[in-house]
Amino acid sequence: MLLKFAATAAFVASASAHATFQQLWINGVDAGSSCVRAPASNSPVTDVNSADLACNAGAATSANVCTVAPGDRVTVEMHQQPGQRSCGSEAIGGAHYGPVLAYMAAVSDATTAVGSQASWFKVSHMGLVSNNPDYFGTQVLNDNCGHYTFTIPNISPGNYLLRAEVIALHVASSAGGAQFYPACFQLSVTGSSSGSPPTVKIPGAYSAQDPGILIDIHQTLTDYVVPGPTPYGTTVPAVATTAYPATATWNTALQPSTVPTTTPAPGATGIGTA
Structure with missing residues (x-):
């Protein structure tokens, strides 16, 4: 009976710990959900060959595009339930430990581009940040009320998709166990830079056998x-x-409870970044 209860509790914890990236900040200015392609649910993608790996399942395009420039500090924000912004619960709970990643893809029109057809380059990731004891990017994400900040690199101006992702590895010791939580945002990059980074396809960039996807994290790791x-x-x-x-490096005391749905004015300044 005890084993059955423990298994049931673990299943409930796992089911209730799903999450999505929902909001965006630009230089500390709250853009809310104004340019997000909100996934249809907070459930993960588990097939590395699925077209849903790009921007998640049932993610509707937004009518808005958020304006950024090279050098801007962009923050993506994750929570467990739609519209949630409270720091009272973990961004992704249930010991869903793993890396946090951010990609971008140049597209002709961010409001209509198909993520699975785009060419992506990675702009940031946070994997195993410490091995004494093991501490993953998702734990840092939870420390910061679901916020993850990175810098827009020197890239050519134009429309882009931004893809934020968590890969949860709590049951990744067998093939197909890793859980992917992606979401896309629609951006317009200004400026006069000319960077042209090498790209990958999503799906295509990951294999179910990759050492960072097929892994038992319930052991002491020295690297990831x-x-x-x-x-x-x-x-x-x-x-x-x-x-x-x-x-926390994010100022949780200034975390808003409402979710803006209009894009901020270019050049505005805000509360800071995580």
Whole structure:
């Protein structure tokens, strides 16, 4: 009976810990859900060959495009339930440990582009940040009320899709066990840069056998290979050998409860970034 109860509790925890990236910030200015392609549910994608891996299942396009420039600090925000912004619960719970990643793809029209047909480059990732003890990017995400911040690299102006993703590895010790939580945002990049990073296809960039996808994280790890290409235009810190400070760098006291649906004015400044 005890084993049955434990199994049931684990299933309930796993089911209730699903999540989606829902909101966007630009230089600390809250763009809310104004340019997100909101997934139809908070359930994960589990097939690395599915077209849903690009922007998630049933993600409707937005009528809006958020304006950014190279050098801007962009923050994606994840929560478990639609429209949620509270810092009172984990962004993704249930010990869904794994990396946080961000990709971009140049497209002709961000409001109509098909994510699975786009050519993507990675702009940032956060995998295993410490191995003493093991501490993953999703744990840092939870420390910061679901916020993950990165810099727009020097890339050519135009329309882009931004793809934020968590890969949860709590049941990834067998093929098909990894859970992917992607969502896309619609951007317009301004400026006069001319960067042209190498690209990959999604699906196509991941294999079910990749060492960062087929992995048992319920053991002590010394390193972790984040799936996909090397981030463009940035250097990823080495895995720390000291305990990672589980403290928020996002100002949770200023976390809003409402969700804007209109895009912010270009050049506006806000509360800061995580």
